[in-house]
Each structure stands twice: as structure tokens, then as C-alpha cells.
Amino acid sequence: MSLNKNLNDIEKSQLIELMHESLRIRSHFELFLWMQGKLQVFLPHEIMITAWGDFSLGVIYFNIVSPLPGIRSDKIASHEINQFLQNLFNYWLNHAKAPFTLAAADNILHDCEFSNKESSYYLKNMKSALVHAIKDHRGRHDCLYVLLSSNLSFPPASRPMLEALLPYIDSALRQIEHLPEQQPTLIKAEPEPKDESLNILSGRELEIMDWVTKGKTNQEIGMILDISAFTVKNHLQRIFKKLNVMNRAQAVAKFRK
Numbered sequence: 301m302s303l304n305k306n307l308n309d310i311e312k313s314q315l316i317e318l319m320h321e322s323l324r325i326r327s328h329f330e331l332f333l334w335m336q337g338k339l340q341v342f343l344p345h346e347i348m349i350t351a352w353g354d355f356s357l358g359v360i361y362f363n364i365v366s367p368l369p370g371i372r373s374d375k376i377a378s379h380e381i382n383q384f385l386q387n388l389f390n391y392w393l394n395h396a397k398a399p400f401t402l403a404a405a406d407n408i409l410h411d412c413e414f415s416n417k418e419s420s421y422y423l424k425n426m427k428s429a430l431v432h433a434i435k436d437h438r439g440r441h442d443c444l445y446v447l448l449s450s451n452l453s454f455p456p457a458s459r460p461m462l463e464a465l466l467p468y469i470d471s472a473l474r475q476i477e478h479l480p481e482q483q484p485t486l487i488k489a490e491p492e493p494k495d496e497s498l499n500i501l502s503g504r505e506l507e508i509m510d511w512v513t514k515g516k517t518n519q520e521i522g523m524i525l526d527i528s529a530f531t532v533k534n535h536l537q538r539i540f541k542k543l544n545v546m547n548r549a550q551a552v553a554k555f556r557k
Contacts (some may be wrong), residue, residue: 306457314338322468325475334472335365342461345447347371347426350473351385352443352515354549360385361478361515370418380414389444392433399432399459404452423448430454432462434470441548443470478515500542508535509555512548 307315318338325331335348347366353359360382364373392400402408404427414420426448434443445466447454501509504525511521518529518536525532536548545551 311341314341318342319465319468322472325472328476331472331476332365332367336367339465339469343430343447343458343465344451345430345449347423347448349381349385349446349448350443350469351389351446352441354547354553355386355389355442355444357549357553358382358386359549359553363473363478366422368422370416371422372419375416375419376414380412384409384412385444385446388431388446389433389442392431392444393435397433397435399430399462401454401459402429402431404428408448426450428453430458430462432459432466434466445469501539505535505539505542508532509539509551512536513552513555 318334318341321334321338325334346368347364349362349364351360351362353361360378362373362376362378362381362385364371364376366372392398406429408426408429409423412423414423428449428451430447430449432445436442445462447462507525508521511524516524518532521532522529536551540546540551543551543554545554
């Protein structure tokens with residue numbers, strides 16, 4: 301479906317302006333206004349859940365943007381929603397990596413148990429979902445985007461529209477800091493002994509890993525520590541070797557134990 305054929309000149313102008321505005325977002329408040337403003341013209345929704353991390357390892361971070369009361373990232377625990385997000389990502393991965401929709405008959409979120417009653421009420425009253433994702437083959441930093449609506453379904457044009465706007469939504473989110481509650485809670489079957497391999501990390505390596513666990517990129521860590529992104533990359537390669545891991549996500553999982 302071609303977007304150009306389905307938009308009039310005014311809508312095309314609004315769409316271009318929406319894309320440009322995404323590049324100027326620098327705070328959570330600006331992100332909220334952007335998502336509740338012109339984005340609603342093209343992708344109407346009441347709740348947006350974004351999730352990122354290494355889904356293959358179950359290391360998932362999430363963020364929720366919504367004007368509804370009680371629907372906040374800090375009101376929902378990772379273990380209450382991670383399996384739902386994992387299932388959506390797996391479905392997307394196994395179905396041509398294309399955007400897809402869910403309707404009321406799919407019982408969206410009905411199997412999830414939320415401790416916050418207000419959050420549970422609104423989430424379980426969502427009737428439809430629009431889902432798309434990004435598979436990061438280089439950094440294993442996958443991203444999932446879930447738009448929820450109380451309407452019975454999303455219009456057919458929503459899927460190609462989300463596909464077109466996803467790079468701008470993704471860019472907007474990457475330009476703002478993570479909130480403390482956006483860090484995942486890893487559930488362990490039983491307590492595990494402290495990994496002694498962490499003791500061999502230098503002070504600088506521990507400092508870098510601390511920023512890595514907060515979701516910072518090599519470039520961002522370099523700016524914070526006043527070193528080059530290349531130097532950060534070299535430090536990470538030594539860290540991976542010391543921790544006996546293959547990538548960033550595995551290092552984070554081991555570092556958090």
C-alpha cells in the first residue's frame with residue numbers, strides 16, 4: 301500500500317512536519333507531547349509500550365507512554381509484562397518481520413496479572429494492538445513497539461504508516477535518557493554466588509559497564525567519560541574476554557548477577 305496515494309497534500313505536509321519534529325526531541329515531556337500530538341493523526345492510540353534489549357536472552361527493558369492515569373513505567377513490574385512482550389517479538393520474528401495487528405478476540409493482555417489495579421483496568425480494556433519491531437543484527441539491541449487502543453481494530457492503513465514512521469519513533473526514543481524504572485528486573489530461580497570474574501575488571505572497565513547497563517551507546521559513554529567511542533569499544537572487547545561473553549547483552553546479564 302502506497303502512502304502517497306492515500307494522503308492528501310495537507311496530510312503529506314503534516315507527515316513531513318511530524319518526521320522533522322521527531323529529530324528535535326530531547327526530553328520525556330517533549331516525547332509525550334509529540335506522541336499525543338500529530339502522531340495521533342496518523343497512528344491513533346492510547347498507550348504505547350516500547351521494549352528493547354536482547355530478547356533471545358530475556359534481557360528486556362520497557363517504557364510506557366500514555367495520557368491515561370496509572371499507566372506509567374514505574375507502575376508495572378518487569379515480570380508482569382515481559383512474557384507478553386517476548387511473545388509479541390517472537391511472533392513478529394517468525395512472521396516475515398512485518399507489522400501486525402491484534403484484535404479483541406486475541407484477548408490482549410488478559411493473561412497478564414498486574415499488581416497495580418488502575419494499570420490493570422486500563423491495560424485489560426485495550427481492544428486492539430498494532431505491533432512492529434526492529435531486529436538489531438549488529439549490536440543485538442532489538443526494539444519492539446506496541447500501540448494499544450480501546451477501539452475494536454486499527455484501520456488497514458495503520459500498518460504501512462507504522463512501518464514508515466518507525467525509524468522516527470525509534471530515533472525520538474534514542475535521544476532521551478532512560479528513567480530508573482526502565483531497567484529490567486531479572487528473576488532468578490535461586491540465589492547464585494557472586495561471579496568472581498567481575499573482580500578482574502579494572503576501575504575504568506567497571507565504570508564503563510555501569511553505563512552500559514544503563515543503556516548508553518559507545519558514543520554516549522565516550523562523551524560522558526571524555527574518551528573516544530573507539531576507546532570505549534576497545535575497553536568492551538577486553539571486558540567481553542574477561543567475562544567470557546560474546547556480546548553487550550550477555551555482559552550486562554553477567555554484570556547484574
